[in-house]
Amino acid sequence: MTTMPDTPEPDDDDLSPLLSEPFARAWAAAAPGLPARLGDRLGRRLAQSLKAEQGMVTVRRRSALAETLAAGVQQRWLYRAPAGRAARPGEPRAASIIELQAGARLTLPAGGAREFLVVRGGAEVDGESLGLHDFLLLPAGGVTGLASVDGAHVFVREADGAGAERTLVRDREAGWPEFAPGIRRRVLWTAGGEAALLYRADPGASVPVHSHGHDEECLMVQGELFLDDVLLQQGDYQLAPAGTGHRITETDTGVIIYAHGDLDLQFT
Template sequence: MTTQPNIPESTDDDLSPLLSEPFARAWAAPAPGLPGRMGERLGERLERSLKAEQGMVTVRRRKAQAEPMAEGVQQRWLYRAPTGRAPRPGEPRAASVIELEAGGRLALPPGGPREFLVLRGSVEVDAERLSLRDFLLLPAGSTPLVASRDGAHVFVREAEGEGDVERTLVRDQEAGWPEFAPGIRRRVLWAGGGQAALLYRADPGASVPNHSHGHDEECLMVQGELFLDDVLLQTGDYQLAPAGTGHRITETDTGVVLYAHGDLDLQFC
């Protein structure tokens, strides 16, 4: 991969227009019954939020560009690492969603270790039939054929380098959901070198305390909605938080199933 897609390199600043007119002038007026200026307090909150999100990549599914790859196959890019610098700890080489219509087929070129997670339908990857939420990890150098008889969406993550990983298959119907924290269950799909590929299932109202990232942390929303600080992620949305950043707020009102790739052991602050 040599080029960066036309996606934002920082968060989708949904709140940034609120810092401009006409809102800024309206908020500058005193708020009856409240000390100080509401505009100043809200502006400070927004500035803190935007500063915390600097360097993060947030991609909305509805905005991700679809690139035709073959007849009946398109690929929505979520992330492609820029060239010319050393990768961060845990940074992916690329992440995307491959969307196949019924009968669609795509041969992938050789690359680094690749993870596949089925988001919709069923698919064959390297002659392995995968259903909803099944996970497959292939070693570096593989040239898998991705095909679907009835149509499917599959998340694909390619790691940097020639990491020494073994072929790993985790079937959703067989894996279970071990308890991780109150209201949260976690499935370890793969782990090595302090990082891991994970599936989380959280109940409505569940939250994770303030934590930092020793590796790049990727979150892909499989189902439901999740607040990462002041950013609301919905089904199909993706966020990459670089190593060295953190999240003050991680909580869901709806309940959620999400894929994450990052620290095996969360670094709570």
């Protein structure tokens, strides 16, 4: 009797491990039968991809570490800053998705300034009733209550945020100001050249080559986006440290993205 191989998961399409060792050397090696010029071009493209990925943190939603915080509440970690070193410009202390089942409640202890963005369902955060794509920034220092009647997923970003003031932006009231051809942008909060933003891009839209003066975080709220040779899908997250950049930023499907980074992109 022949044993059939396991059927691949339908969403198991993450090809990024193919850019790491031991595959990287195999890709870069000359392949028999390939014209030398084509082999050189593939090698250069691989080198560019590996260089662009250095230092970046990419987390797939399906593989994010989940931690149970209370009955009916899970936290999926996207980023936690290493202890014992100075923070980069715009670097968060932590970023996560908190998933609340219907009727669940949670109290977050006092910490840094926190941003909350509802990415699924509806939630009550610090007494505010938030719907899909509503945003709330809370200053550092206070405990925060979260609850949901019907269930919700809430993105939570924590940072030092000295001087941050309570800010509420409701999706139904904020609109989508034009930013570039095929791209609209909503500024949720800004200070000192740093900003929390929502981008909405049409299919086929792209952003020119740019670098980052602050850490740039991208959370895929809806749709798919290529950041260089990495395809991000709904729920995925990437942090690109200050000083890095992106050669390719484009979408075939159209997207809504939460971003935290430079208010003014540094085009190169």
